[in-house]
Amino acid sequence: MSADFPVALVFLLGAVVVPLLHGRLRTAWMLLLPVAAFACLLTLPLGESGQVELLGQTLVLMRVDRLSLLFGYVFVLASLLNVIYALHLKDTVQHVAGLVYAGSSIGAVFAGDLMTLFIHWELTAVSSVLLIWAQRSDSSFRTGLRYVLVQLLSGMFLLAGALLHWRTTGSLAFGQIGLSGPAGVLILIAFGIKCAFPLLHNWLQDAYPAATPTGAVILSAFTTKLGIYALARAYPGTEMLIWVGTLMAAFPIFYAVIENDLRRVLAYSMNNQLGFMVVGIGIGSELAINGAVAHAFADILFKGLLFMSMGAVLLRTGTVKGSELGGLYKSMPWTTGFCMVGAASISAFPLFSGFVTKSMIMSAAAGEGLLLTWLVLLFASAGVFHHAGIKIPYFAFFGHDSGIRCQEAPRNMLVAMAIGAALCIGIGVFPQALYAILPYAVSYQPYSASHVVAQLQLLVFSALAFAVLMRTGIYPPELRSVNLDSDWFYRVLFASWAQRATDALQQARATFGRMLRSTGGRLYARIHRHHGPQGSLARTWPTGSMALWVTTMLLAWLALYYLP
Amino acid sequence: MSGPRAYWLDRSENVSKIYRGLWLFGLALLAVDLALHKHEDFAFAAWFGFYCLFGFFACVVLVLVAKRLRGVLMRAEDYYER
Secondary structure: OOOOOOOHHHHHHHHHHHHHOOHHHHHHHHHHHHHHHHHHHHHOOOEEEEEEEEOOEEEEEEEEOHHHHHHHHHHHHHHHHHHHHOOOOOOHHHHHHHHHHHHHHHHHHHOOEHHHHHHHHHHHHHHHHHHHHOOOOHHHHHHHHHHHHHHHHHHHHHHHHHHHHHHHHOOOEOOOOOOOOHHHHHHHHHHHHHHOOOOOOHHHHHHHHHOOHHHHHHHHHHHHHHHHHHHHHHOOOOHHHHHHHHHHHHHHHHHHHHOOEHHHHHHHHHHHHHHHHHHHHHHOOHHHHHHHHHHHHHHHHHHHHHHHHHHHHHHHHOOOEOOOOOOHHHOOHHHHHHHHHHHHHHOOOOOOHHHHHHHHHHHHHHHOOOHHHHHHHHHHHHHHHHHHHHHHHHHHHOOOOOOOOOOOOOHHHHHHHHHHHHHHHHHHHOHHHHHOOOOOOOOOOOOOHHHHHHHHHHHHHHHHHHHHHHHOOOOOOOOOOEEOOOHHHHHHHHHHHHHHHHHHHHHHHHHHHHHHHHHHHHHHHHHHHHHOOOOOOOOOOOHHHHHHHHHHHHHHHHHHHHOO | OOOOOOOHHHOHHHHHHHHHHHHHHHHHHHHHHHHOOOOOOOHHHHOOOHHHHHHHHHHHHHHHHHHHHHHHHEEOOOOOOO
16 A cells, blocks of 8 residues: 555545445454554654645645654554444444544544645544434434534634635644634634533533444544644644633533433543643643643543443443443443443553553643642542542442343453453553653653552542442432533523524514505505495596586686686 | 342442441551652642542532532433423
8 A cells, every 4th residue: 555545545435335245244344444544554654645736725635743643543443442342233324434434533633734624524523423313313313413513513613714724824734723813713613612622512411422332432532532633733832721621621520420321421521531631732841742642542442441331231221321220240240340440541540541641731730830720630530530430330330239130241342342441451551652652752750659649549538538428328319310511502592592583583474464464455445445346436437427527628718718 | 040149249248348448448548648758749739648638528529519510400301302
């Protein structure tokens, strides 16, 4: 394969063939695609290639540097795990959508200009919504519609920003953009939607729990991390992002504590993890950027693993509501174990992946003297253990025994989870392997006695808080409910405004119609009175009266003529 | 068919054992602070028991605030379908 062959095409062209294949041949083909793409990545030379001339612009399909390569690696890895996890499915739509989604995300990562980025950006939106619609229910259809509208809106911001950027700078190159002009603001909004910035975030919690069991796993890997990549590329060191990220890390954990749908809990905790990455990008130092992208890498794996375990629960029991589950460790011991590895990783236990990546961001924040940010991130670290590390496994697999007895997850799901879990532990134990592919050289040492002890103290006492609150009955029980979030504005408030505006318009139309009819009626009646069959102006006059009037007029004329 | 399998965790005294074990582990970690001098960018983070207290009270506050938030935010499950 030629070195400048766009890696995305491996998936995009490969996906076209999938519907034609069946049975083992399809399985083999789908497994081959990520492997071939990975081989492709290994042979890529650094630099720009795959230039295409279009409308007087040079589009760069492949810009290969350490940052894009890192995301390329992890996206390909995630796509392999996703393919394995979904092998039991007979649903062609999901298979094809998953591959196109992975391919377009990879294409976006290697895009060297904003137009190529935009095209792949939109393709991720359109392909990923199929993973929600594949649930084939009325409510998932509506959720998918909301999701894809938000994603396409992000694309519109990107397009508008890109064109403005081109007008002002004369270049479409996708590099450092910064917040210096309106173009930068528009593009930041586009990226912010994908990264789930506060108030732009709710598509995430709305859509991911509505996807199919496998779809949610695939969704969790790409869209938001693509946003993080784009942010790291275009806005490193933008101070505003520190505050945005700090807020993002903190507020979702409150929601996560009271949320009943465990996949939505994961969506909130993803929002919180994205906050850490956004802080890292906002700080912009080499350590912070390394930390942000390393954490994105680790997050794709451990969040994928957690979504996989919840997907397996959903597949086997038909629900992921905390209020309905409990005691599943008896039926699904392997899934329980893998879920706990994911939980330990996201909570940043020593020897698990989150420990060696999140701490880089914390350390960078402390190094810059950002006291408030550091304290909030520490609070969020304790909180994430609380709601994702303990709550998810506890309410699903332990806690009150729901009496549900089901089968263990299908074998392909277990294999995918096992690989994911092994990678989470592998990164935690051998962080140098991940550090070696980060954008900047790493001198950071995660395993110092003081760091390990501090982290263990934080986590063990968070766990103790959970245990104490649980045993004293203070901990809020899982209840069947929904919690209002920013989607309330467009699902209820704006919808009711729109409804009211429609009603008012209809009323106005009806009133106008009535007025028109009554005015018209009166006008008609008047015309009818004068010109109708009985109207004075429509009467036929006898010839005699005509002759009389003519005679009268002639006499009048004669009289006037002879007057002096 | 034999009866339902008995699990170790089903017995409440075993759960209590885990609970007590966790406290012991926590207190042991707290004791480490007596011997270990932490290297921290912020001086207060090196105080005795800082991370223990922070972890414990952060989570208590988190849960209590979240519980209050339920009063404002919680709606019936079919809220949006109505």
